[in-house]
Structures are given as structure tokens and as C-alpha cells.
Amino acid sequence: MKVPFTWKVTGWFVIGWSAEFPIGESRALHYLGEELAAYRDEAGELHLLTAHCRHLGAHIGHGGKVVGDCIECPFHGWRWGPDGTNRYIPYQPDRPNRALTLRVYPVREQHGVVFMWYQPEGKEPQWELPDIFTKFPEFDGDPDDYYRPFPEFSRRAENEPVHPQIVAENGPDSSHFRYVHGASVTPVCLNWEMVDNEWRFLTGWPDVRSDDPEKMSLRIHSHFSGLGFAISLFEGAQNHRLIFACTPVDDERSDLFYSIWWPRNAGDESDVPPEDVRALVERRFLVTVFEDLNIWRYQQYVEKPPLAKVDAAPYMAMRQWAKQFYEVPPAGQAASTA
Structure with a gap:
């Protein structure tokens, strides 16, 4: 790409x-x-x-x-x-x-996931690593109430031709759910904001059983920490949490990482999820990242996309926000002397 x-x-x-x-x-x-x-x-x-x-x-x-x-x-x-x-x-x-x-x-190391800080000139971390269990204070979250994410609920895709910004741009794009993931309901962007190194957005899934267009059957709270990864909390029937990350390997490829924290069944004290839970999460959630990946692998980056009105503001705002994480020019391009 x-x-x-x-x-x-x-x-x-x-x-x-x-x-x-x-x-x-x-x-x-x-x-x-x-x-x-x-x-x-x-x-x-x-x-x-x-x-x-x-x-x-x-x-x-x-x-x-x-x-x-x-x-x-x-x-x-x-x-x-x-x-x-x-x-x-x-x-x-x-x-x-x-x-x-x-x-x-x-x-x-955080809840079984390993993160590295990278800055091209070797500068120290410019912001703290967010914690998936404290990032959304309006929702209670104790790691002991969830099954372990690795290995059962984690996946890696290696050496994919995908840049981290392409993954981030999936966030404000609500329309793709119907076509890429086969969703029967098109989600709506309920809110988005930029706060320093974070891009935060709230996505809602309208409740088709209700006549109230404002009623949502599911809300997904997502925060990008820079372009490296997003943490998300699902407010609805399952109330699970996840991290989706894209880490560049070189100037052409990235590794993608995906981990889900799934709430334990009542009375279950094991870290290891039972087989029926593993099958459910695999079928309904772990496959979604690879559905996106089938698009990203062959996608061409469009610098000036003809966006629909509903997506234009958050989409272009995200692109502007992302510029702060590019502290060196692209490979083969000299730094500006201006």
C-alpha cells in the first residue's frame, strides 16, 4: 500500500x-x-x-x-x-x-499484552499508555471478571500491506458494516472528538424492535491512542472489551493484533474460557478483523476522497489529527528545510 x-x-x-x-x-x-x-x-x-x-x-x-x-x-x-x-x-x-x-x-505489559514505545529519534514516551480497564470510568471493569485474552481470544496477521492510518480510518466509517460485515442494521456515529493523542468515537446500533430512532441496542465506545491501536468497550448484551492494533514492520507492511476480553460466566473462576464461549466469540467477533483485512490488502489510498456528507466531517478530522504522529518524512523524501 x-x-x-x-x-x-x-x-x-x-x-x-x-x-x-x-x-x-x-x-x-x-x-x-x-x-x-x-x-x-x-x-x-x-x-x-x-x-x-x-x-x-x-x-x-x-x-x-x-x-x-x-x-x-x-x-x-x-x-x-x-x-x-x-x-x-x-x-x-x-x-x-x-x-x-x-x-x-x-x-x-498490560493485561497480557506487550507494547513498545517508538519515536524515530529515540525520544521518551510522550503520553502514558491507556489501560483498557480504567479508560472508560463510567463502566465498572475488573480484569478478574474476564477470561484471559491469550491465546483463545487473540489473533495475529503478519506482514500485511496495511498502514496504521488505514485501520484508524475504519473508525468513523459506519457505512462499511453492511457490506463488509453483513450487518443487517447500519450503525450511526453518535459522537466523536479529538483529545490530544486520542481520537474518541461512539458508535450506535439502532434497535430495530423500537419505533424510537434514538434507541440503540448496542453502543461501541472506542478510543484510539495515537495510530498504534484502539481500545473498545461494547455496551450491550455482551459488554466485552477489545484491543485492535496495527504495528508497522517496515515501509510496506504491518502486523495486526487483536485481543478480546470476554466476561466470565457467573460462578466460573477459571481464566480459560469454556468451549461454548470460545465458539461463540470465534464465530461472532474474531472473524470480523479478517473481513476488514480482505479489503485493506487490496485498497488504494485516496488523498481527496469524494465522501458522503454523513462521513465527511469525522473522516477528514481524523486525517488532520493523525498528522501529529508523523515526525519524519516518508521514506525517500527529504525533510523540509523551511
């Missing part, structure tokens, strides 16, 4: 689920055009560093050994700490090279 803006987007991005990063193991990742090495130290803390050892360039995510809170290069045993500094050289143990450092990427 060719777009007129960078894929090196500033913000919080999902890179996996906590269960995928066991204690004492390293893992190679590639996101936002960067080679990365993740490891969970012996105390259980997760760290994310740039991947290539500053000694002779070995990739520490491939075969790196966790020693205490450090990761040891598989080539010559140089150890790097969670702050990115060289901590130990085996053949000169009293003289680590303090001048050499690896870039450290802030990571956060």
Missing part, C-alpha cells in the same frame, strides 16, 4: 502477548524498520533493545543468553544491560566498554 506519509509512526505499538516472552529467553523481532531483541530477565522483567551487538554486529535476539538482568551476545559473550550499556566482556571482565550502548525501547 502506497501512502503519502511515513511508516515510522510515533506512538505505542503492540508487539505480542506476555506469554510469548518466557523468563530466561531472548527473541528476535523486526518492527518499524528496526532489528530488535527482546528478552525477559531472571527477575521476570521484559526488555527491548536494538538487536546488533556493538562489538562485531551479531544479532543478540538469535541465540542471546539471559544472565541475570543482562543479555549475552552469542558470538563473543559480551553482555548488555537493560539500560543498553555494555556490562561485561569475558576476556577483560574488569573493563567493560562503557562508551558503547544499545538503544533501549520502552516496553509496557
Whole structure:
């Protein structure tokens, strides 16, 4: 997908689920055009560093050994700490090279999901990571009242030709539900607003059993935190929550992540959902992201779309809001000197 803006987007991005990063193991990742090495130290803390050892360039995510809170290069045993500094050289143990450092990427784990902060120049996080269980204070939410999201209610699609802004633009687009998802009722946008790094919108599904056009059978409260992901709460029969995320891999592709928190059945104290609940969520909710993906894979970005009046204001407002997360020019385009 060719777009007129960078894929090196500033913000919080999902890179996996906590269960995928066991204690004492390293893992190679590639996101936002960067080679990365993740490891969970012996105390259980997760760290994310740039991947290539500053000694002779070995990739520490491939075969790196966790020693205490450090990761040891598989080539010559140089150890790097969670702050990115060289901590130990085996053949000169009293003289680590303090001048050499690896870039450290802030990571956060929240309810089983792993997020990284990315800013092209390495600046610290510019806003706090929102919590899906406190983001909507008007609705009670305790993580212990929900089944675990991973692995049963989580999905990943890898290396898809989709830019995060395309995913975000799905939010104010209510008309596509009938055609992409087979909805029998067309939802309506009840409210939308921009608050700093957040795009917030409320979507309603009219109650076809009522003569009152204002009565809704379902409301979906959604907040985008930058362009990296949206958190949503469904106010209706199920009252579940979800995160849908799009994380650029390079300048052409992204990985998409989807997790659902489904309320536990009354009296069920297990984290693991029963089979009937798993089947219901799979059939009704987990497939929807792939219905959208079948459109996005082949979509062409239109810079000046001839929008219908009902969608024009929120759609174009979102595009204007998104500009704040592009702090570098697109690949191959020089930065402005003006």
C-alpha cells in the first residue's frame, strides 16, 4: 500500500502477548524498520533493545543468553544491560566498554499484552499508555471478571500491506458494516472528538424492535491512542472489551493484533474460557478483523476522497489529527528545510 506519509509512526505499538516472552529467553523481532531483541530477565522483567551487538554486529535476539538482568551476545559473550550499556566482556571482565550502548525501547505489559514505545529519534514516551480497564470510568471493569485474552481470544496477521492510518480510518466509517460485515442494521456515529493523542468515537446500533430512532441496542465506545491501536468497550448484551492494533514492520507492511476480553460466566473462576464461549466469540467477533483485512490488502489510498456528507466531517478530522504522529518524512523524501 502506497501512502503519502511515513511508516515510522510515533506512538505505542503492540508487539505480542506476555506469554510469548518466557523468563530466561531472548527473541528476535523486526518492527518499524528496526532489528530488535527482546528478552525477559531472571527477575521476570521484559526488555527491548536494538538487536546488533556493538562489538562485531551479531544479532543478540538469535541465540542471546539471559544472565541475570543482562543479555549475552552469542558470538563473543559480551553482555548488555537493560539500560543498553555494555556490562561485561569475558576476556577483560574488569573493563567493560562503557562508551558503547544499545538503544533501549520502552516496553509496557498490560493485561497480557506487550507494547513498545517508538519515536524515530529515540525520544521518551510522550503520553502514558491507556489501560483498557480504567479508560472508560463510567463502566465498572475488573480484569478478574474476564477470561484471559491469550491465546483463545487473540489473533495475529503478519506482514500485511496495511498502514496504521488505514485501520484508524475504519473508525468513523459506519457505512462499511453492511457490506463488509453483513450487518443487517447500519450503525450511526453518535459522537466523536479529538483529545490530544486520542481520537474518541461512539458508535450506535439502532434497535430495530423500537419505533424510537434514538434507541440503540448496542453502543461501541472506542478510543484510539495515537495510530498504534484502539481500545473498545461494547455496551450491550455482551459488554466485552477489545484491543485492535496495527504495528508497522517496515515501509510496506504491518502486523495486526487483536485481543478480546470476554466476561466470565457467573460462578466460573477459571481464566480459560469454556468451549461454548470460545465458539461463540470465534464465530461472532474474531472473524470480523479478517473481513476488514480482505479489503485493506487490496485498497488504494485516496488523498481527496469524494465522501458522503454523513462521513465527511469525522473522516477528514481524523486525517488532520493523525498528522501529529508523523515526525519524519516518508521514506525517500527529504525533510523540509523551511
